[in-house]
Amino acid sequence: MTASHQSSPDEQVRADTLVLLGLAAEFEFEAFVRLANDAAAAPSIAERQVIARSAGRALERQEHLIARIAELGGDAATMMAPFDGVILDFEQRTTAATWSERLLKAFIGYAVADDFLRLLAQGADERTGELVTGLLGDDAYTELVVSQLAQVVADDVSASRLALWGRRLVGDALAVIQGVIVRQPAIARLLAAQSGEAGEDRVQRVFASLTAEHTRRMERLGLTA
Amino acid sequence: MTASHQSSPDEQVRADTLVLLGLAAEFEFEAFVRLANDAAAAPSIAERQVIARSAGRALERQEHLIARIAELGGDAATMMAPFDGVILDFEQRTTAATWSERLLKAFIGYAVADDFLRLLAQGADERTGELVTGLLGDDAYTELVVSQLAQVVADDVSASRLALWGRRLVGDALAVIQGVIVRQPAIARLLAAQSGEAGEDRVQRVFASLTAEHTRRMERLGLTA
Numbered sequence: 146m147t148a149s150h151q152s153s154p155d156e157q158v159r160a161d162t163l164v165l166l167g168l169a170a171e172f173e174f175e176a177f178v179r180l181a182n183d184a185a186a187a188p189s190i191a192e193r194q195v196i197a198r199s200a201g202r203a204l205e206r207q208e209h210l211i212a213r214i215a216e217l218g219g220d221a222a223t224m225m226a227p228f229d230g231v232i233l234d235f236e237q238r239t240t241a242a243t244w245s246e247r248l249l250k251a252f253i254g255y256a257v258a259d260d261f262l263r264l265l266a267q268g269a270d271e272r273t274g275e276l277v278t279g280l281l282g283d284d285a286y287t288e289l290v291v292s293q294l295a296q297v298v299a300d301d302v303s304a305s306r307l308a309l310w311g312r313r314l315v316g317d318a319l320a321v322i323q324g325v326i327v328r329q330p331a332i333a334r335l336l337a338a339q340s341g342e343a344g345e346d347r348v349q350r351v352f353a354s355l356t357a358e359h360t361r362r363m364e365r366l367g368l369t370a
Numbered sequence: 371m372t373a374s375h376q377s378s379p380d381e382q383v384r385a386d387t388l389v390l391l392g393l394a395a396e397f398e399f400e401a402f403v404r405l406a407n408d409a410a411a412a413p414s415i416a417e418r419q420v421i422a423r424s425a426g427r428a429l430e431r432q433e434h435l436i437a438r439i440a441e442l443g444g445d446a447a448t449m450m451a452p453f454d455g456v457i458l459d460f461e462q463r464t465t466a467a468t469w470s471e472r473l474l475k476a477f478i479g480y481a482v483a484d485d486f487l488r489l490l491a492q493g494a495d496e497r498t499g500e501l502v503t504g505l506l507g508d509d510a511y512t513e514l515v516v517s518q519l520a521q522v523v524a525d526d527v528s529a530s531r532l533a534l535w536g537r538r539l540v541g542d543a544l545a546v547i548q549g550v551i552v553r554q555p556a557i558a559r560l561l562a563a564q565s566g567e568a569g570e571d572r573v574q575r576v577f578a579s580l581t582a583e584h585t586r587r588m589e590r591l592g593l594t595a
Contacts, residue, residue: 174409174422181406181425184399190447190454194436197399200406201429204422211419222415229415 157334159217162269164331166214167224169262169277173207174225175232176200176255183251188244192289199286206280213276227329231321238317245297246310249366252290253311253359255283257318260358264351268338291366298367308368315359315370319352382559384442387494389556391439392449394487394502398432399450400457401425401480408476413469417514424511431505438501452554456546463542470522471535474591477515478536478584480508482543485583489576493563516591523592533593540584540595544577 180200187193211221235254241247259281266277298304326332326348337347363370405425412418436446460479466472484506491502523529551557551573562572588595 174418177422177425178406178410181403185403190450193399194446197402197429197432200402201426204426207422221419225415 158268158270158338161331161335161338162273163214163217163219163224164227164329165262165265165269165277165335166210166217166219166273167221167226168228168231168265168325168329168332170207170210170214170221171225171228171231172258172262173203173210175230176258177203177207179232179236179251183247186244186247192293195285195289199283202283209276209280213273217273228325231325234324235317235321238320239313241310245294245303245307248290248293249307249311250314252287253314253362254318255286256362257315257322257355257359260355261322261351264354265332265335268335294366294368304368308363308370311359311363311366311368311370315356319355322355323348323352383493383495383563386556386560386563387498388439388442388444388449389452389554390487390490390494390502390560391435391442391444391498392446392451393453393456393490393550393554393557395432395435395439395446396450396453396456397483397487398428398435400455401483402428402432404457404461404476408472411469411472417518420510420514424508427508434501434505438498442498453550456550459549460542460546463545464538466535470519470528470532473515473518474532474536475539477512478539478587479543480511481587482540482547482580482584485580486547486576489579490557490560493560519591519593529593533588533595536584536588536591536593536595540581544580547580548573548577 177200180196180203184193184196184200187196214221214224232254239250241250262281263278266274269277294307297307326336333348336351342350360370402425405421405428409418409421409425412421439446439449457479464475466475487506488503491499493499494502519532522532551561558573561576567575585595
């Protein structure tokens with residue numbers, strides 16, 4: 146079911162959905178670039194290959210999102226432009242000192258972004274919502290991160306340093322998301338669409354939900370959130 | 371026709387072919403990373419998308435080459451390792467000052483590398499030779515570079531600067547290739563395989579051939595080689 150171009154509420158959903166697709170497409174593009182560089186920096190060719198394939202999948206996801214923008218009558222470049230540098234913002238807030246920190250940073254950043262996109266997808270038209278939700282996640286990448294960090298986490302001192310790093314990262318990720326919500330009324334509307342709550346309450350609930358997902362993820366890695 | 375693992379001459383071809391595949395796979399991986407970064411640096415989202423897709427195709431080519439390494443009983447990581455940094459070497463010799471210079475650098479670098487791989491493919495087993503030759507080339511990327519540089523080349527001063535830059539680049543590319551030939555006896559054998567010429571004569575002919583191709587390419591761009 147695509148939104149009708151005629152009636153006003155549907156037109157609003159279509160316009161907001163295009164903003165979501167622009168954010169998601171820009172996010173996947175920047176993830177692609179970051180992952181390509183992570184691949185180049187990987188300590189072994191085996192890890193490099195796993196991460197390079199994740200980069201390739203991010204690019205494929207971007208293509209699907211761009212195709213959906215076109216289906217809805219939008220222009221991909223126009224919709225992506227407002228979000229240019231969205232991951233760069235996250236990247237520049239903190240600098241990873243080790244490969245483990247870099248791996249955790251990318252993993253947490255993409256996971257929080259995916260969770261956020263899933264929440265936004267609930268406010269989009271049904272077909273776009275299903276497309277976005279279906280695209281997200283990367284099991285091979287998650288397995289790599291979990292297995293690589295398991296070795297580091299086995300050491301108590303490294304584990305507590307990484308746990309601290311994880312707390313800083315989630316703070317940075319949430320700050321980037323807050324910036325996106327504040328600057329883009331369409332994003333705030335998409336978040337409010339399902340609940341009918343007032344904007345601020347909804348944003349609080351979104352942050353609580355993203356933080357809870359983060360805690361579960363850190364536990365899976367054997368780290369204290 | 372794959373090389374038999376039994377007879378000695380075929381075993382040599384198989385071993386040398388694996389070295390070629392390692393070089394080609396490493397080259398495609400590094401091209402993928404460089405192109406991803408070029409995409410991120412592109413002046414418009416439209417150009418960015420074209421270059422990002424070229425990066426995606428480089429990764430796909432690498433997957434085909436890796437699959438062929440496995441078919442021949444080789445290990446991809448082992449075969450790629452000796453060529454780690456092959457493009458980085460080219461990158462670090464000269465620094466592009468403008469987007470046009472960066473575009474020309476990548477274009478010339480990949481084109482010379484493709485030409486070199488085509489020559490090497492003649493010494494490989496028939497099936498690998500066809501695979502490598504069939505994979506090379508990227509029309510969409512070439513079109514982008516030709517159309518983007520056409521605007522710059524229209525200006526005489528810019529054109530003569532770019533032509534000078536092109537001459538430096540081809541010198542750098544040939545120096546990198548010379549290094550690969552010197553360090554890897556298998557590469558020298560693959561070059562000699564078809565002609566039966568002495569190694570040095572063959573290398574001279576290879577350089578003459580690569581330079582001739584470069585001249586044709588520069589002319590296509592409207593630049594003096």
